Amino acid sequence: xxxxxxxxxxxxxxxxxxxxxxxxxxxxxxxxxxxxxxxxxxxxxxxxxxxxxxxxxxxxxxxxxxxxxxxxxxxxxxxxxxxxxxxxxxxxxxxxxxxxxxxxxxxxxxxxxxxxxxxxxxxxxxxxxxxxxxxxxxxxxxxxxxxxxxxxxxxxxxxxxxxxxxxxxxxxxxxxxxxxxxxxxxxx
Numbered sequence: 001x002x003x004x005x006x007x008x009x010x011x012x013x014x015x016x017x018x019x020x021x022x023x024x025x026x027x028x029x030x031x032x033x034x035x036x037x038x039x040x041x042x043x044x045x046x047x048x049x050x051x052x053x054x055x056x057x058x059x060x061x062x063x064x065x066x067x068x069x070x071x072x073x074x075x076x077x078x079x080x081x082x083x084x085x086x087x088x089x090x091x092x093x094x095x096x097x098x099x100x101x102x103x104x105x106x107x108x109x110x111x112x113x114x115x116x117x118x119x120x121x122x123x124x125x126x127x128x129x130x131x132x133x134x135x136x137x138x139x140x141x142x143x144x145x146x147x148x149x150x151x152x153x154x155x156x157x158x159x160x161x162x163x164x165x166x167x168x169x170x171x172x173x174x175x176x177x178x179x180x181x182x183x184x185x186x187x188x
Contacts, residue, residue: 035149036127040117042154043129043145046074047115050105064104076148076157082176099179104172106133107143107161115141128160146171 053066065087072080086099102109112133119130126148133141144160159172167174 039127108141112140
């Protein structure tokens with residue numbers, strides 16, 4: 001049996017597609033899965049440590065200052081610098097709120113006792129990790145840490161809070177720069 005011209009071209013193209021692009025039918029490679037699993041473990045370990053660390057162990061809020069002092073290596077350079085500037089400004093004027101007035105890692109002033117990773121999305125070279133605060137078995141706070149891999153380790157480069165009435169992407173870097181416009185100039 002001989003195939004007609006258009007059918008023969010279709011069959012040849014189909015076979016070439018199967019031979020040269022078999023990976024396109026696979027949704028995720030094992031290394032992608034391992035990378036996401038590693039990212040999830042890193043973020044969950046950070047939240048477990050953060051909520052259990054420092055003076056806040058019993059019914060007190062975690063401290064951004066504790067994270068900056070004890071785990072500076074987990075933050076990207078720009079995020080660390082801006083958080084440290086914000087913290088230092090608060091320390092210099094303790095009677096006034098001169099910077100952010102919420103916990104930037106928990107997106108809360110009165111956080112839940114437990115935070116859990118519920119999903120991961122890759123966006124270019126970064127990973128956005130969906131984290132929810134859990135109180136009495138119900139989801140509460142929502143925060144999305146953004147991470148990159150650098151020299152084989154995970155680095156937190158931003159925290160996203162979702163859409164609000166001013167923007168489609170409320171995020172920590174923008175908030176820190178917005179509170180002090182001169183920071184924007186220093187980061188360029």
